Every structure is written in structure tokens, then in C-alpha cells.
Amino acid sequence: KAGVTQTPRYLIKTRGQQVTLSCSPISGHRSVSWYQQTPGQGLQFLFEYFSETQRNKGNFPGRFSGRQFSNSRSEMNVSTLELGDSALYLCASSLAWASGSNTQYFGPGTRLTVL
Amino acid sequence: KNEVEQSPQNLTAQEGEFITINCSYSVGISALHWLQQHPGGGIVSLFMLSSGKKKHGRLIATINIQEKHSSLHITASHPRDSAVYICAVVGGAQKLVFGQGTRLTINP
Numbered sequence: 001k002a003g004v005t006q007t008p009r010y011l012i013k014t015r016g017q018q019v020t021l022s023c024s025p026i027s028g029h030r031s032v033s034w035y036q037q038t039p040g041q042g043l044q045f046l047f048e049y050f051s052e053t054q055r056n057k058g059n060f061p062g063r064f065s066g067r068q069f070s071n072s073r074s075e076m077n078v079s080t081l082e083l084g085d086s087a088l089y090l091c092a093s094s095l096a097w098a099s100g101s102n103t104q105y106f107g108p109g110t111r112l113t114v115l
Numbered sequence: 116k117n118e119v120e121q122s123p124q125n126l127t128a129q130e131g132e133f134i135t136i137n138c139s140y141s142v143g144i145s146a147l148h149w150l151q152q153h154p155g156g157g158i159v160s161l162f163m164l165s166s167g168k169k170k171h172g173r174l175i176a177t178i179n180i181q182e183k184h185s186s187l188h189i190t191a192s193h194p195r196d197s198a199v200y201i202c203a204v205v206g207g208a209q210k211l212v213f214g215q216g217t218r219l220t221i222n223p
Contacts, residue, residue: 033211035211037156042201042213042214042215042216043201043203043213044213045210045211045212045213048209056208056209056210058210088156090156090158092158100145100146100148100203100205100209100210100211101145101146101163101205101209102163103160103163104148104160105160106150106157106158106159106160108155108156108157109156109157111156
């Protein structure tokens with residue numbers, strides 16, 4: 001089976017812009033979780049989607065949003081970008097929801113740089 | 116104080132040495148994950164455990180729920196084991212909370 005794919009792999013934006021990142025899970029996986037990784041804060045949970053519904057959300061401002069499509073592909077959007085949003089954004093898929101209690105398979109990440 | 120603390124933060128060892136990375140947490144959990152992240156960012160899930168001990172090849176993970184502590188051991192370490200190892204716990208509402216990671220370097 002193909003692994004989790006994320007596009008684009010690298011992205012450069014300027015402050016105030018918005019960005020959309022895409023994640024395609026492993027075939028058959030219905031849960032997609034998103035994470036932000038920065039040198040200062042490490043890995044942090046953003047949100048989890050299962051069957052097109054957001055099932056869980058981390059402590060991030062409303063500028064961070066996401067959605068999941070009927071084929072389980074997911075997108076996350078960050079509006080009004082700030083310098084502090086520069087990070088590696090990782091998505092992970094798993095078979096079932098409550099992905100914390102299931103093995104997760106991570107994508108390669110999208111490295112976002114905000115100038 | 117972070118909910119998940121790993122030690123050491125950095126570890127350098129010679130090939131063949133026995134490696135131990137520790138993870139302590141302060142919240143009630145339903146499971147704990149050990150992850151491996153290589154340079155470039157890719158993360159691989161090594162173990163998910165809620166009790167006892169698991170072994171995969173040269174890797175062993177243990178957890179003591181009463182003491183809120185887990186360890187990851189690597190036997191006969193090899194330079195290809197060089198990576199960042201991350202502990203993550205499943206806390207309230209099934210959210211993953213991550214440790215800061217342990218950077219392991221194995222010299223030949």
C-alpha cells in the first residue's frame with residue numbers, strides 16, 4: 001500500500017497570506033490527524049478528522065482549520081499567517097478514530113516558512 | 116512543568132552500546148507511543164503500549180503505569196539508529212501529548 005502523502009512538501013508564504021495543505025491517508029484509513037512541529041514547542045496536536053467530522057481539536061487559534069473529504073483525504077488551512085506559524089506540519093492516518101489509541105502512520109510533512 | 120518529560124535530551128554513544136531513553140509523565144493515560152524521527156522529518160511509529168513490555172528486533176519498550184514511566188531500550192546500537200526518539204502519551208480526550216524528544220547519535 002502507498003504510504004501517507006502530503007503536498008506540497010515545501011511552501012514559502014508571507015505574513016497575512018493563507019495556506020492550504022493536503023494529506024492523503026493510507027488506503028482504507030479513515031482517521032487523519034494533523035500536527036505542528038516547531039523547534040521551540042516540539043510536536044503539538046492540531047486536530048483529528050474521522051468520517052468527514054472533526055472529532056478532536058488541540059489548543060490552536062481559529063486561524064487553523066481543516067476538513068476531510070468523503071475519500072478520507074484531508075486539508076488544513078491556516079489564515080492570516082504569522083511568523084510563528086513557520087513549522088513542519090505533519091499528518092498521520094490510522095484505521096479508526098481516537099487515533100491516539102491506534103497506530104498512526106505519518107506522512108513526510110510540509111515545511112512551511114512564513115516571511 | 117511539561118506533562119511529558121524525556122531524558123536525556125541528547126545522547127551520544129558508540130556502536131554496539133546498550134541505549135536507554137526514559138519518559139516520565141504526570142497525567143493519567145490510556146496508552147503511550149514511542150516514535151522515531153530521522154533527519155528530514157519523517158516519523159515512524161515504533162511502539163504503542165498500555166502495559167508491560169513490547170519487543171521488536173533490537174528495540175524494547177516498557178511501561179510502568181503506577182510509576183508513570185516508560186523506557187525505550189536499544190540493544191547492539193548501530194549508526195542507523197541515530198535519530199530523534201519521541202515519547203507521546205494519550206491523555207484526556209484521546210489527544211496525543213508529546214515529549215520534547217531525545218536526540219540519539221551512534222558513532223561507528
